[in-house]
Amino acid sequence: MARVTTPRSTVSAGQPTLDEVARVAGVSRATASRAINGGQRVSARAQSAVDTAVRTLGYVPNPAARSLVTRRTDSIAVVVPEPDDRVFSDPFFAGTLRGVTRVLGERDIQLVLLLARPGASTARTLRYLTNRHVDGALVVSHHRDDRLAEHLADIGLPCVFGGRPWTGGDRVAYVDVDNVAGEREATEALIARGCTRIGTIAGPADMTASEDRIAGWRQAMSTAGLAADAVEHGDFTEASGEAAARALMERHPDIDGLVVASDLMAAGALKVLAELGRRVPDDIAVVGFDDLGVAERTSPALTTVRQPVDEMAERATRLLLERVDEPGSSRPMRVIIPPTLVRRASA
Amino acid sequence: MARVTTPRSTVSAGQPTLDEVARVAGVSRATASRAINGGQRVSARAQSAVDTAVRTLGYVPNPAARSLVTRRTDSIAVVVPEPDDRVFSDPFFAGTLRGVTRVLGERDIQLVLLLARPGASTARTLRYLTNRHVDGALVVSHHRDDRLAEHLADIGLPCVFGGRPWTGGDRVAYVDVDNVAGEREATEALIARGCTRIGTIAGPADMTASEDRIAGWRQAMSTAGLAADAVEHGDFTEASGEAAARALMERHPDIDGLVVASDLMAAGALKVLAELGRRVPDDIAVVGFDDLGVAERTSPALTTVRQPVDEMAERATRLLLERVDEPGSSRPMRVIIPPTLVRRASA
DNA sequence: CCCAAATGTGGGAGCGCTTCCACAATTGCC
DNA sequence: GGCAATTGTGGAAGCGCTCCCACATTTGGG
Incomplete structure (x- = not known):
């Protein structure tokens, strides 16, 4: 038995479709599609008819249908x-x-x-x-x-x-x-100002940026013939910077320079140093990393390695x-x- | 002339489709679809055949095709x-x-x-x-x-x-x-501790939360018979809180209470008050709004209206x-x- | 002025999926 | 044991869109 299907496109129920636009504009669906997408190979007549139809119908293309065929989701x-x-x-x-x-x-x-x-x-x-x-x-x-x-x-x-x-x-x-170069330069700056015991607060060990920054610090230290043994890891947050600084200062009280892998952690470290009564930069010089605003707002303002994020x-x-x-x-x-x-x- | 189309589904080029899954599983596309989506009305046999096919083929449904018919994007x-x-x-x-x-x-x-x-x-x-x-x-x-x-x-x-x-x-x-009730209560707390000149740092004027919080402050003030004239607007940022506090303290140096529409702005205000040498809460009592962490970290810690965001x-x-x-x-x-x-x- | 190239248009075949429906194969109940 | 209800299955109809192709219709050289 022949099944009778009611074509839904006859009466526009919900959103208008391209079919309806085409019908209203008096062109084919293909032409309507072309007109809507850039209008290549479309006469001015057809273009404006489609434009009008789109406007009066309040047509918006269905992205699912479109991306089904274009294979793009935009x-x-x-x-x-x-x-x-x-x-x-x-x-x-x-x-x-x-x-x-x-x-x-x-x-x-x-x-x-x-x-x-x-x-x-x-x-x-x-x-x-x-x-x-x-x-x-x-x-x-x-x-x-x-x-x-x-x-x-x-x-x-x-x-x-x-x-x-x-x-x-x-x-x-x-x-x-270039994390290596950046942190190397930061470390060299501390060395140049006379620091000899330079520790570092690194980022999480499971990120390459941390690894590379530590490598930069190591390079500079070894070039200068200094021991690179004071390392503490944080997770780039301010709180972790505080904790790391505390741990570092406890284990290496003689530190006179601190290379920190992010400004946020450096801000935490500065707080701890202030608490401990260490003057920055006189007792301990500190360099951060990022320069995304917080470096300007710490006290003292942070010397830092800027990455143009x-x-x-x-x-x-x-x-x-x-x-x-x-x-x-x-x-x-x-x-x-x-x-x-x-x-x-x-x- | 009859045009000959090469059916692309014959050889699986890119992603496998439901058709291929069905073919591999030896069922119809309809059954495969059912098996993949919840498995209603699918025999155990068919289900496992489809499951296997999906796994070996590495099939993932095409969301565009799916949402074209379901009209859902999930x-x-x-x-x-x-x-x-x-x-x-x-x-x-x-x-x-x-x-x-x-x-x-x-x-x-x-x-x-x-x-x-x-x-x-x-x-x-x-x-x-x-x-x-x-x-x-x-x-x-x-x-x-x-x-x-x-x-x-x-x-x-x-x-x-x-x-x-x-x-x-x-x-x-x-x-x-309930912004009105919250800020009313905050203001009442200040009144209860003896404040009589209570200013407010409100949020941006184009947000209802600001409007409502000001209304709460006004209610409490008028109930207590106090003048509600010291208002300054910020944009919920810390910097704007600083600016607003500065402006407020200049125009109303006698203020002894401050109702601030967000903790971030309150933090800014606290900084300014510290700069100006006003002791909190002794010279000026301050209440914030939000309680999302920053309130605990200011000094002094912020009394605030908690909204369970x-x-x-x-x-x-x-x-x-x-x-x-x-x-x-x-x-x-x-x-x-x-x-x-x-x-x-x-x- | 003729033929080739350029331009505009519509028919129609899909894109990959869900789901309606018809139909078979079970199952259950009196 | 017969008939209704249940369960499982596949055919086929779209969902709304793009784009290939065939077919006019213009345009432009030589």
Whole structure:
């Protein structure tokens, strides 16, 4: 028996579809589509008819239908494998997001922020990316264990890392500041002003930035023939900086210089030093890392290694968009930005 | 002439499709689909055949195709019409996001963060929402001019506001703290400890929370027969709190109590008071608003009005999900949470 | 003035999925 | 043991869109 189906397109129930626009404009669906998307090969007549129809009908294209055929979602993900607290307290992320949105604003691409607190939700994040909900991913602040670089390389999603990934660095693109050079320079500045016992408060051991910054400190120390034994790790938060400084000063009371892997931690350290009655920079000189605002507001103001986070995020985003636009040229690529030492009062 | 089309599904080029899964599992596409989505009306045999096929093929459903027919995207937007700087510096947003992600984690729904710096990008945000890229929207911290509540009500997107919207409050649901009662209580606390000249640092004039908090302060003042004339506006940032405090102390040097509409601004005010040599709480008692961490860390620690931001965000999110699940019951609804005064050292 | 190139248009075939429906194969109940 | 209810299955119809291709219709050289 022939089944009778009521065509729903006859009466516009919900959102108007392209079909209706075409009908109202008196053109074919193909022409309407062309007119709506850039208007190549469309006569002025047809174009304006479609424009009018779109306006009167209040037509908005259905993104699902569109992306089903174009295979593009016009959105990219920013993946941040950090607990939300850190994301929303470290100016590093604000700067990054600012850079990203600036570039995205130029084109019509949406940003999807994927906050994946380490562990549990990484799988979900990965699934989301594997499903190709987005055209590409920008991974910021990743940790050793998430193995994000390999996973993303495996699923073939265009991606760019902010900061060198642990492994798979040869399979994905990344933008990084020259952490080694930066921290070396910072350490050298302390050495130049006469410090001989220089400790460091490093970042979390499972991030490459930490590793590289320690390496920079080590290099400078060994070149100067100084012992590089006073190391304490924090997690880039102010509180961890306080704790690390306390531990460091207890174990090495003779320290006269402190190289800290982030301004936030340095701010925490300054507090502790003030508590302990150590004058900065006279008793202990301190250098931070980042220069994203907090360095100017500590007392004393922090001498620090500036990394141009906004700019780096911009570069990374542009790089990502290139790869999204041209999936062929997926040769891995790295951009290394030189940091600059900004001298203030603390060293 | 008959055109010959090469069926692409013959050879699996890119991602495997449901068709291939079905073929490999030896079932129809319909059965495969059922097996993948919950497995209602699927025999154990078929189920496991499909499961295996999915695994060996590495199948992931195409979300665009799925949402084209289900008309669901399984993602919701959190709309924050604020400059990124504020979003990433005010713990209010961190708390909100934490509450939202907690609820979303229970189900398989993704969060899309829409940062719409006021003005320019509101149109874009609105377009994104109109396109139904998401199933619903949670609007946080909205301002008078964006008219988001009306627009969202117009396009019929399920939405919930965090904080009472300016207009259209009768058309959308919202979750809010009882700002009036909170600030009234704060002011009464100052009055109770003997303050007679109580000024206030309010939030931005284009937000309902500011308006309501001022109203609370006014109520308490007028009940006590005190003049409510010392008002200064900030924008909830620490810097603006400093400026406001400076202005207030200049215009009303005799102030002995300060009701501040956010802890961040109160922290700024405390700095200024310290600079001016005013002792807190002896010369001037200060009460903040929020209690999201910073209040404990100021010196002296801040007496403040606690709003349970996490919990509010949770409520709002659940409310939103209900409306997404059941678009019928779109009756507006409001949830008002009572705040509590937390007494510390500053008042 | 003729033929080739450029331009505009519509038909129609999908994109990959869910879901309605018809139909078979079980099962259960009196 | 017969019939209704339940359960499992596949065919097929779309969801709303883009884009290939065929087919006019203009345009422009030589």
